Amino acid sequence: MNITLKVWRQKNAKEAGNFVTYRLQDISPDMSFLEMFDVLNEQLIGKGDEPVAFDHDCREGICGMCSMMINGRAHGPTRGTTTCQLHMRSFNDGDTIVVEPWRAKAFPVIKDLVVDRTSFDRIIATGGFISVNTGSAQDANCLPVPKDDADKAFAAAACIGCGACVAACKNASAMLFVSAKISQLALLPQGQVERESRALNMVKQMDEEGFGSCTNTGSCEAECPKEISLENIARMNREYFMAILKK
Amino acid sequence: MNKFLASSLGKKTIMALTGLFLVLFLVEHLYTNLLLFAGDGGLAFDEASHSMVHNVFIRIVEVFLFLAIILHVYQAVMLTSENAKARPVKYAVDGTGKTASWFSRNMGLTGAMIFFFIVVHLYNFFVPYRITGSVGPDGHETLSHEVAEALENPWYALLYAVSVIILAFHINHGFQSAFQSLGMNNKKYSPLYKRTGTALAIIFGLGFLSFPVLFYFSHVTGFDILNWNQ
Numbered sequence: 001m002n003i004t005l006k007v008w009r010q011k012n013a014k015e016a017g018n019f020v021t022y023r024l025q026d027i028s029p030d031m032s033f034l035e036m037f038d039v040l041n042e043q044l045i046g047k048g049d050e051p052v053a054f055d056h057d058c059r060e061g062i063c064g065m066c067s068m069m070i071n072g073r074a075h076g077p078t079r080g081t082t083t084c085q086l087h088m089r090s091f092n093d094g095d096t097i098v099v100e101p102w103r104a105k106a107f108p109v110i111k112d113l114v115v116d117r118t119s120f121d122r123i124i125a126t127g128g129f130i131s132v133n134t135g136s137a138q139d140a141n142c143l144p145v146p147k148d149d150a151d152k153a154f155a156a157a158a159c160i161g162c163g164a165c166v167a168a169c170k171n172a173s174a175m176l177f178v179s180a181k182i183s184q185l186a187l188l189p190q191g192q193v194e195r196e197s198r199a200l201n202m203v204k205q206m207d208e209e210g211f212g213s214c215t216n217t218g219s220c221e222a223e224c225p226k227e228i229s230l231e232n233i234a235r236m237n238r239e240y241f242m243a244i245l246k247k
Numbered sequence: 248m249n250k251f252l253a254s255s256l257g258k259k260t261i262m263a264l265t266g267l268f269l270v271l272f273l274v275e276h277l278y279t280n281l282l283l284f285a286g287d288g289g290l291a292f293d294e295a296s297h298s299m300v301h302n303v304f305i306r307i308v309e310v311f312l313f314l315a316i317i318l319h320v321y322q323a324v325m326l327t328s329e330n331a332k333a334r335p336v337k338y339a340v341d342g343t344g345k346t347a348s349w350f351s352r353n354m355g356l357t358g359a360m361i362f363f364f365i366v367v368h369l370y371n372f373f374v375p376y377r378i379t380g381s382v383g384p385d386g387h388e389t390l391s392h393e394v395a396e397a398l399e400n401p402w403y404a405l406l407y408a409v410s411v412i413i414l415a416f417h418i419n420h421g422f423q424s425a426f427q428s429l430g431m432n433n434k435k436y437s438p439l440y441k442r443t444g445t446a447l448a449i450i451f452g453l454g455f456l457s458f459p460v461l462f463y464f465s466h467v468t469g470f471d472i473l474n475w476n477q
Contacts, residue, residue: 006339019339072342098340105333170343170352171330175255203256212333213255213326215354216424217347230427231437237256237430244251 001027001088004096005040007052010109013116017109019098029089033076034059034066036088053112061085061225064160067167068113069100074164074223082162082225102163104172106209117163119209120177124161126205127198128181130190143189153187156180158226165220165228171212176220178206179236180228186239196243203240255329256428258322263425265319270418270447272312277454284461286474289391296390300377320362327355350416351424357417364410371397395473398462407459415452419445 003024010017024043027036034056041051057065066083070076076086091097099113107115157180165176182199185191191198214233221230251257279299282292299305343352350357372393375382382393398404422444426432432440465472 008339069338069340069342072338072340073345074342077345100338100340103334103336103338105335168343168346170334170347172333173330203254207255210333211255212330213259214428215326215330215351216420216427217343217351219343219346222346231433234427234430234432237259237428239430240254240256241260241430244248 001029001091001093003027003036003088003091003094006096006098007040007113008100008109009052009112010101011111013108013110017112027088029087031088032059032084033068033070033086033088034084053110053114055114056084059084062160064162067102067115067117067162067164069102069167071098074102074168075162075225079222080225080227082160085225102167104163104166104211106172106174106211107163107166115163117161119211120161120163120174122209123174123178123202123205124181126201127194128185128202130185130193132190132193134190145188149187153184156183156187156228156232159184159224159228160226162225164223164225166211168219168223169212169214170217170219171215173214173220174206174209174211175214175233175236176224176228176230178202179232182239183232183235186235195239196247199236199239199243200247203236258326259428261318261322262326263428265315265322266421266425268311268315269319270422272315273418273451277451280458281454283391283394283458283473289389289395289473292391292394293389296376297384316362316365320358323355323358348420351420354417354420357413360413361410361417364406364414367406371403391473394458395462395466398459399466401463404459404463408456411455411459412452414455415448418451419448422447 005022005024006019007022008017009020022040024036024040027039031039034054037052037054044051055065055067057063059066061082061084064082066075068075068083070083070086075081075083076090078086078090101107101109101113102115102117104115106119107117110116159177159180161177163174163177166172166174169176182202185198186195216230216233218230221228252261279292279295282295283289285291372382372390375386375393376390377383380386382388382390388396398407423432423437423440426437426440461472464470
């Protein structure tokens with residue numbers, strides 16, 4: 001496959017960036033999108049140019065590090081996949097692909113396609129934990145958790161914190177991420193101790209980080225590589241209302 | 248409470264509650280307007296309008312109605328500007344069109360158009376009927392005549408028609424969105440909210456559209472829609 005790439009290049013957080021066009025030839029359709037970038041970087045290094053900086057780690061779709069806006073779509077055009085699990089066969093020979101970093105005030109660009117997502121860490125630090133000692137792995141029937149709750153908590157816990165929800169949202173809202181974290185813990189018995197303070201503190205931190213507000217367009221759910229449900233945002237709102245009433 | 252109202256979720260709650268209240272008002276407004284088609288020379292409509300002015304309960308609700316409009320618009324402006332600040336650098340390629348509908352992404356724009364129409368609408372009917380008194384029992388003509396006359400103007404009829412179509416789409420997204428903001432959505436109930444919102448959008452859209460269309464074309468064709476000569 002022959003591909004034309006328009007990649008956002010930015011030296012550091014302070015300097016202005018711009019798009020640079022690269023032409024790649026003989027790209028295998030079986031390559032992942034990141035492997036295609038590896039090929040590009042090999043060529044750039046060979047020429048003595050600066051390789052394109054991009055985040056990646058596990059390349060198995062579970063770490064949440066890769067983060068590219070591909071033709072205006074977070075993690076590219078395919079549903080329920082991370083950039084590392086996106087393959088070149090999803091594109092056509094001769095395509096021009098525009099690759100940008102996540103854009104949000106709370107996700108400043110560090111270099112090229114790498115953004116600073118520590119705002120998510122700070123949100124987690126305010127409430128995404130439990131303080132009670134739960135001991136070692138419990139016997140299967142020791143903790144009576146309804147299957148339905150366990151399934152919902154598990155689905156919410158699938159969030160890998162990649163930030164695609166923020167990137168895809170027209171308002172750069174982090175509500176899908178925050179609601180997944182709040183839901184995951186609110187649905188399980190271990191999460192009850194900090195249930196109210198968690199909802200209050202995580203929402204407060206989310207607002208302070210400068211994320212936008214949800215307007216329920218559904219872009220986040222559509223782009224989430226883990227297909228986290230919008231239902232979680234409704235649950236977060238419920239949790240927050242209850243917490244406001246109680247505390 | 249202050250903490251709640253200052254939070255993003257608090258602002259969304261205000262949008263949701265005022266929005267739902269405004270939907271309730273539209274039910275009443277549509278019902279009263281439909282009395283224009285009673286075929287009694289506009290008598291039922293004029294009487295209903297008149298009795299509302301003299302109903303204490305309605306007058307109190309009216310205060311809340313204006314408050315709800317102001318709050319809904321104010322919060323919308325605040326949220327829209329905050330949301331714009333949350334992404335200072337825009338994308339070169341905008342892919343949101345592939346993941347969300349145009350109307351869900353442009354509630355601010357459709358809202359602004361509806362607000363513009365409300366201002367024009369109040370100027371045309373509320374001001375002469377309730378403030379200057381030039382229309383109504385003491386004025387030179389009845390409210391139903393004023394409606395018929397206003398809708399003879401093709402530009403006003405067109406503005407009215409376009410505005411209510413936009414309103415229908417605004418409600419189609421806004422109604423179910425309000426329940427999501429209020430934390431009432433889940434797999435069981437969200438289809439119900441969505442269907443109800445769409446049904447309301449169709450009812451309000453077609454219902455309010457009937458006034459500019461029927462009044463304008465009855466004027467053009469010379470058909471006596473209000474049945475003056477009964």
